[in-house]
Amino acid sequence: MRKAIILAAGMGTRLKPLTEKEHKCMTKVNGIPIIYNTLSILQDNDFDEIIIVVGYLCNILKKQINDFGFRLNIKYVENVEYKETNTIFSLQMALHQIDSVDELVVIEGDVFFEKSVFERLINSNAENTTILEAYNESLDGSYVEINEKNYVVDWRHKSDQEEGYNLKDKYKTVNLHKLNGKFVREQFIKYIDEYVDEYGKNIPLEKIFRKLVQEDNKLIYGEVLGKEKWYEIDDIKDLEMAEQIFR
16 A cells, blocks of 8 residues: 655744745645645555644644545644644654555655656655755755765754755755655654654654664665756745746
8 A cells, every 4th residue: 555644734934924824835836835736746646545744723724635625535643732843743643543554655745846756756666765856055954965876874954964064965855755664564663653752752854864874874765856846945935946946
């Protein structure tokens, strides 16, 4: 079974005032809401179940998503602690709602991408894959280092990038991941449970990926994009850039 998790619980405070009455993932790029774009692409790729983790403005968001009318099996998981928690806790909640899975895709709810980006992910021959783009000065946030075979050997959330950290030979994470079902069932869920118990709920997901790839540098393959279009939208400047890219 092929399933997907969309992380869409946060408040999107950097996108105010747009997010005062609508959820961040409903932000429109040239008239198209971010989550509409994601669900449209998922609908074209035969997913058995979509789990959306909601929190902020959850009832409004669920109605808006249902009103889109997609032919998808959508399940909602509500993170009532969205103000005090981060992506790792939302993902943990979603993972515990999965009974069986052969392939799992994890998508953060603030990424606008074209279909070709997603095709690179699901068509990757590697069991566990993350989508990357080579450094350029317009891309901010989490970066990874890959080896000569494109496997991720280090994964740095922005908070882990010390002064002098060189980005120019690194790769920006697009926040689209494909994980093998056996790995999810037998290792990933247990690993996240232990990590949350030790470090708490307010941890970005990138930190657990960093620990995973440091322990196994053949675990996650980095699929590096070419000219495919995508953009992560955190603030108004990002939205303006995304609208230029997808004009």
